[in-house]
Amino acid sequence: MQISIKDVSYVYSDGFKALNNINIDIEKGERVALLGPNGAGKSTLFNMLNGIITPSCGIVEINGLSTLNKKNLKLVRETVGMVFQDSDDQLFNSSVMQEIAYGLMNMKLQEKEIEERTKWALKIVDMEGTEKRSPHNLSGGQKKKIALASVLAMRPQVLVLDEPTVSLDPRGTIKLVKLLNEINKEMGITIIFSTHDMDIVPLLADKIYVLDEGRVTLGGSTNEVFNNKNILRNINLRLPRAAHLSEILQKDGYLEFEKLPLTLGAVRREIKNFRRD
Ligand SMILES: Nc1ncnc2c1ncn2[C@@H]1O[C@H](COP(=O)(O)OP(=O)(O)OP(=O)(O)O)[C@@H](O)[C@H]1O
Ligand SMILES: [Mg+2]
Structure with missing residues (x-):
């Protein structure tokens, strides 16, 4: 199993219990959607996947490495690339070029390789020509694309995307869905995403887990879950x-x-x- 979430609960420092006994296994190359109303715990669960936070109870393992062991975190973070819900949490360099090169320099890649990967990443998100601009001055959708490019450039085995289509225009959304399917197929990259846009779910997910008030209330193939209409509507999904x-x-x-x-x-x-x- 590439990702194993076993009996995981999480309590924030103010005492709020955001996750309650979660059990999810994800295999290499799967495409998984995490759905649920605002406040369900999706972002909290995602933050567990590369050790930004660690379980209060239970265990998260990436390729068999527990995130509770600090020594594992470097490898875990190279394995799981994360595109945050809010791009401003992700972008902190003074130019787009540096933003994308930053992670690659940390990986100690050679200069030529860094240059090639940066070019490649900007091209596939359609943002060539923005190398010298400040990420902070870009539009919301452009920021999202640069955040994605900076993660893709590192070629993670698992890509976690927290509401990736928010602030993308319709064409950008369709292109992103296509791109994610391509990298899943051609590079075997596991895709895990959350979204409130139900229309993209059947285009991008084989499996769905529904989260409500910190618990998994429904899980199964995309077809199975969407044929469980009453449960979905009861928790504000459609x-x-x-x-x-x-x-x-x-x-x-x-x-x-x-x-x-x-x-x-x-x-x-x-x-x-x-x-x-
Ligand atoms: N730093 C924090 N301290 C205390 N409680 C928090 C903190 N961050 C989030 N929470 C709470 O944990 C719960 C889950 O939040 P989370 O951000 O994971 O939800 P979400 O499913 O991603 O929602 P959305 O669809 O709005 O992005 C919410 O009730 C939220 O108020
Ligand atoms: Mg969220």
């Missing part, structure tokens, strides 16, 4: 729009689905088949 519309059309008697299609592509295929029948 279906992807394509699935919601399909549900309405079914209720009105226009179409009939064995399982709700979750993406526009899937709806399209179902309707084509329906017309043929």
